[in-house]
Amino acid sequence: MSAPARFPRFFVTSPGPCPYLPGKSERKVFTELSGEHADELNDALSRIGFRRSQNVAYRPSCVDCKACVSVRVVADEFRPNASQRRALRRNSDLIATACKPWSTQEQYALLQEYLEARHPGGGMTEMDDVDYADMVEQTPVSSYIIEYREPDENGEAGRLVGACLTDRQGDGLSMIYSFFDPDHPARSGLGNFIILDHILRAAQAELPYVYLGYWVEGAARMQYKTRYKPLERLGPEGWHPFADGNRD
Numbered sequence: 001m002s003a004p005a006r007f008p009r010f011f012v013t014s015p016g017p018c019p020y021l022p023g024k025s026e027r028k029v030f031t032e033l034s035g036e037h038a039d040e041l042n043d044a045l046s047r048i049g050f051r052r053s054q055n056v057a058y059r060p061s062c063v064d065c066k067a068c069v070s071v072r073v074v075a076d077e078f079r080p081n082a083s084q085r086r087a088l089r090r091n092s093d094l095i096a097t098a099c100k101p102w103s104t105q106e107q108y109a110l111l112q113e114y115l116e117a118r119h120p121g122g123g124m125t126e127m128d129d130v131d132y133a134d135m136v137e138q139t140p141v142s143s144y145i146i147e148y149r150e151p152d153e154n155g156e157a158g159r160l161v162g163a164c165l166t167d168r169q170g171d172g173l174s175m176i177y178s179f180f181d182p183d184h185p186a187r188s189g190l191g192n193f194i195i196l197d198h199i200l201r202a203a204q205a206e207l208p209y210v211y212l213g214y215w216v217e218g219a220a221r222m223q224y225k226t227r228y229k230p231l232e233r234l235g236p237e238g239w240h241p242f243a244d245g246n247r248d
Contacts, residue, residue, distance in 0.1 A: 008032070008041060012061060019123070020219040024065055030058035038140035043170045049234045051213055052167060052176060054138040060214070067217045070234040071242060072172065072209040075202035077230050084227075087189040088196055094148045095157040096197060098166075101143045103133040106160050110179060117182035135165070135177070142168045148180070148194065162190050166198065172209030173202045195228060215242075 008031040018024035033042055033055050042052055049070040050057040060068040080088060108129045115125045127135070136145060145165055152158035162180035166173055175198055180190035187193075195212070202210050215233065216222040225231070231242040 015063075018062075018065075020216045020222065021065070021067060024067075025062070026065075027061050027063065028058045029061040030056050033057050033140045035140075039142055039170075042141045042167065046169055046174060046211060047171070052139075052141065052174070054134060055140050067219070068214040069217070070211070070213070071215045071225055072211045072232050072239070073199055073202075073228045074230045074232060075172065075199050075208060075210055076206075078199050078203070078228065080196060081227075083189075084192065084196055087192045090189065091148075091187060091193040093151055094161070094193070095151055097147050097149070097157065098144045099147055101136050101139050101145055101165070103129070103136040103145075105129065107136075107145070107147075107163050108132045110160055110163065110181065114179040114182050139167075143176070144168070146194075146197070148190075148197075161187060162194050164194050164198070168207075169211070172207045172211055173198050174211040175213065191224075192227075199228065 010029050010031045013028045013030070015025040015027045018026040031041075031045075033052065038055075042050075042057060045057045045059075046052075048059075050059045051070075059070075062068075111127075111132060112125075115127075119125065143166065145163055147157075147160055148162035149157040150159050150161055161184060162178070164178035165176040167176060175195070178191065178194045180194060181187065184190060195210070198210050202208070209232075210228075212225045212228070214222070215225045226242065229242075232239045233242040
């Protein structure tokens with residue numbers, strides 16, 4: 001007779017400055033993901049709003065703020081709009097490969113370019129290559145890096161222009177972190193394309209959802225997530241359709 005699965009122990013961080021809303025503080029509740037049941041635990045926690053970072057699952061637990069809302073795209077019902085169709089056509093020649101979660105110097109160099117252009121002064125800009133390797137490789141669940149490469153003159157995979165650390169869950173794909181060439185002269189909308197590619201991958205694999213992390217009301221840099229419809233948000237009564245400006 002096998003031993004019962006151990007119920008996870010949860011911890012709470014001390015309050016710190018909110019990275020999304022000026023003047024606010026953030027606090028997180030978290031637990032460790034480890035052992036043979038890590039995938040199942042990660043799946044269950046993601047359905048109630050947790051996100052994974054290395055071997056930890058966490059979610060906001062702020063005392064006076066509920067702005068962070070988990071959102072997910074309903075993959076098989078998604079229909080791209082005109083601008084999304086253009087992004088798909090513009091980048092349709094990219095060669096996408098799902099790789100084992102193993103960091104490379106090429107990925108790290110691209111990440112640094114992305115952070116310096118899109119998130120200057122952010123906490124991740126201080127990451128060195130060892131920190132990046134930890135982010136990618138310290139995973140107790142089913143994960144991979146999807147690389148997006150331009151074809152070379154022979155049609156083979158050439159220069160890396162985008163990447164996404166992705167978890168495959170029982171009910172969908174969870175986009176942990178994506179980055180891309182921020183100044184490519186011919187490939188505007190690379191970030192958009194990476195999300196669209198994940199939605200198409202999930203639908204083809206008959207996985208119902210793509211988890212996009214948190215939408216933060218009042219944070220301008222999180223509003224792009226509302227462009228992917230139908231979108232669901234997690235509220236006190238569970239998941240329900242997202243409507244811009246709605247509140248739980």
